[in-house]
Amino acid sequence: MKTSVAPSREELVGRAKDLAPLLSKNALWQEENRILHDDTIQAMTDAGLLKMTLPARYGGYECDTTTLVDVLSEIALGDGAASWTATVWTLSNWLTGLLPDEVQDEVFGSGEVRISGTFAPNAVGVPTSGGVVLNGQWGFNSGARQSSWNAHAAVRVVEGQQPEPVLVLLPMSDLEIVDDWDSTGLRGTGSVTTVAKDVFVPDSRILPMMPVMQEGRHSSVINAGSPLWRVPFLPWACAVTSSTAYGLARAANAAFMERLPTRKITYTDYEHQAHAPLTHIQIAEATARTDEAGFHAHRLATRVDTKAPGEPWSVQDRVTSRLDLGLTIQRAKESVDILNNASGASSVRMTVPIQRIARDIHTSSLHAFAHPDTNLELYGRVACGLEPNTQFL
Numbered sequence: 001m002k003t004s005v006a007p008s009r010e011e012l013v014g015r016a017k018d019l020a021p022l023l024s025k026n027a028l029w030q031e032e033n034r035i036l037h038d039d040t041i042q043a044m045t046d047a048g049l050l051k052m053t054l055p056a057r058y059g060g061y062e063c064d065t066t067t068l069v070d071v072l073s074e075i076a077l078g079d080g081a082a083s084w085t086a087t088v089w090t091l092s093n094w095l096t097g098l099l100p101d102e103v104q105d106e107v108f109g110s111g112e113v114r115i116s117g118t119f120a121p122n123a124v125g126v127p128t129s130g131g132v133v134l135n136g137q138w139g140f141n142s143g144a145r146q147s148s149w150n151a152h153a154a155v156r157v158v159e160g161q162q163p164e165p166v167l168v169l170l171p172m173s174d175l176e177i178v179d180d181w182d183s184t185g186l187r188g189t190g191s192v193t194t195v196a197k198d199v200f201v202p203d204s205r206i207l208p209m210m211p212v213m214q215e216g217r218h219s220s221v222i223n224a225g226s227p228l229w230r231v232p233f234l235p236w237a238c239a240v241t242s243s244t245a246y247g248l249a250r251a252a253n254a255a256f257m258e259r260l261p262t263r264k265i266t267y268t269d270y271e272h273q274a275h276a277p278l279t280h281i282q283i284a285e286a287t288a289r290t291d292e293a294g295f296h297a298h299r300l301a302t303r304v305d306t307k308a309p310g311e312p313w314s315v316q317d318r319v320t321s322r323l324d325l326g327l328t329i330q331r332a333k334e335s336v337d338i339l340n341n342a343s344g345a346s347s348v349r350m351t352v353p354i355q356r357i358a359r360d361i362h363t364s365s366l367h368a369f370a371h372p373d374t375n376l377e378l379y380g381r382v383a384c385g386l387e388p389n390t391q392f393l
Contacts, residue, residue, distance in 0.1 A: 006061035007048065009070060015047040016074035023078025027356060030081055030188030034181050035145060037188075040082050045112060049075065049086060053093040055223060058108040060093075062228045065236060065301040069243045073297070076247025077254065080360035081188030083244040085143040088189075091237055092117040092151045096169060097229055098218030103169070103204050107149055116143040117151035119369070121165050121209070123196055125156045131202040132156055134168060137178075142189040145179075148172055150194060153209055165209035174199045185356075185363030210391060230309040234393055235321040239304055241370055242297040242328040248361045249290040249332035255354045256283075256339040263344065273342075282342045289335035293328045300324035318393035319382045326375025329365050333372075336361045 007015075026037040044050055052068055054060025063071075068090060076083035092115035096107055107113060123136020138152050149171055156164045178193040207219065223229040263273040270276045300321055307313070340347065340358040347354050365371065369392065382388055 006056075006063060009063075009067040012047075012049065012052070012061075012063070012067060012071045013074050016049060016071050017077070019043050019047060019049075019075065020078035023075065023082050024353065027079045027081070027188065027353070028350065030079070031350070031356065034183075034187050035190035036082060036085055036143070040079070041114075041146060044075070044082065044086060050089055050093075050112075050114065053090050053097070053228065054108065055097055055104065055226070057222065058104075062226055064227070065231075065239050065304040066298065068240050069246070069297050069301045072240065072243035073247030073250065076244050077251045079188065080244055080248050080251070080357065080364070081186050083247055084186055084360075084364065085146075085189050087240060087244055088116055088142045089114050089147070091240060092147075092149075094228070094236075095151045095167060095233070096149070097223050098167075098207060098220060099169060100204050100219045101222050104220065104223075107169070113149065114143065114147040115149040115151055115169075116141055116147040119153045121153040121155045123152065123154040123168075125154050125166065125168065125201065125206070127156065127158055128200070131200055132168075132206065134170075134196045134199045134201050137193055137195040139180075139193045140191045141194045142186075142191040144172065144175075144192050144194050145177060145190050150175060152194075156206070167207045167209050168201045169205040170196065170199060170201060183363060185359035185361075227309060231304055231307065232313050232318075235300070235313060235318060236304050238321045238325040239297065239300040241367075242293075242300065242325050245329045245332040245361055245364055245370075246290075246293045246297045248357050248364070249286075249293050249335040252336040252339045252354055252357045252361075253286060253290060255352075255357060256286075256343060259343070259347075259352075259354075263346075266344070279342065282338050286335040286338040289331045289338070293331040293335065296324040296327040296331070300328075315382060315388060315393065319379045319388060322375040322393070323379040325370055326372040326379075329370050330372035330376075333361050333365045 022043050023040055026040045029037055049071060051060045052063040056062050072083055072087050075086055096115055118138045118141055122138050123134050125132030125134045134154060149169060151169050154166055154168050156166045176195040181190055181192045260274050264271050265273050265276055273279050336358050340354055343354050378388060
């Protein structure tokens with residue numbers, strides 16, 4: 001095992017910024033092939049951007065939440081699909097860090113490893129000697145074909161007891177892949193469906209889900225003292241998953257401003273789009289919404305980072321975290337929509353980045369956990385004195 005000293009936040013953000021030209025260049029290939037380009041993965045690996053939630057004893061950085069938001073959003077300036085897939089690998093590394101230390105040795109000890117996963121409990125585990133036999137499938141499994149392990153939610157069914165949501169870790173070799181990812185946005189994430197058929201999962205690679213989600217309770221002895229694993233998963237995950245949308249809003253602004261000097265407004269007297277008062281308003285409104293998205297993403301990350309280890313998270317804290325996630329997505333999408341609408345008919349060409357950015361953020365805004373309507377309603381329920389209508393807090 002090796003222990004590493006984490007680079008500074010500024011260093012990691014700078015590394016992500018340096019990758020933008022390569023990520024942008026590979027984006028069109030990824031759209032056509034519905035998977036990340038090998039060079040994209042290698043570049044993120046070489047820059048250390050996939051080590052941010054890897055335990056330090058395996059060479060990881062154990063980064064704080066604000067660093068994760070800043071780095072993952074910076075990746076999105078180059079390509080949204082790369083940012084989202086890196087986000088999934090980042091989340092799944094963290095979840096694996098909850099498992100017993102001997103399991104982590106098995107998974108992380110072999111060197112560079114990528115773990116994908118989903119959190120909808122779409123499989124059933126039936127207890128057997130030493131573990132469960134698992135059957136089911138998980139859709140939207142981003143990065144699965146380029147991962148060696150999968151961390152998934154499932155339901156453990158014991159006769160005479162209530163079904164128990166659990167987290168299970170499986171080698172990809174135990175799963176079948178259904179290549180059904182043919183989407184309008186985030187095409188490069190390769191978010192295929194994976195299927196388990198009578199797969200044995202040992203008890204050492206199973207954790208009760210609700211203690212994991214709500215309290216960050218885990219089975220690792222070594223990671224127990226690390227600040228990274230002393231936070232509840234869901235508020236932390238809200239912050240991390242907000243990153244791609246925030247980065248895409250910034251990417252839309254950059255893409256729009258790059259084309260602006262060469263554009264006019266056809267069928268008007270404006271020879272330069274930049275001279276039109278409407279353009280001035282559009283840029284200002286989009287900038288304001290991007291800034292608001294960044295405010296909510298960073299407010300949430302700061303809340304996670306500044307909570308004292310072991311300090312309780314109230315229901316209000318938790319629904320505010322969901323609110324910040326929803327508002328990050330909402331404001332970011334509004335910003336992109338304004339600039340996409342202002343980009344004219346020429347922007348529908350596949351080679352013009354803003355149309356891809358618009359499709360990517362639309363797709364990410366529909367994610368069930370991140371959807372603004374769901375998160376705003378949840379916050380409003382609690383503000384009105386009602387109980388939350390979800391366990392995912």
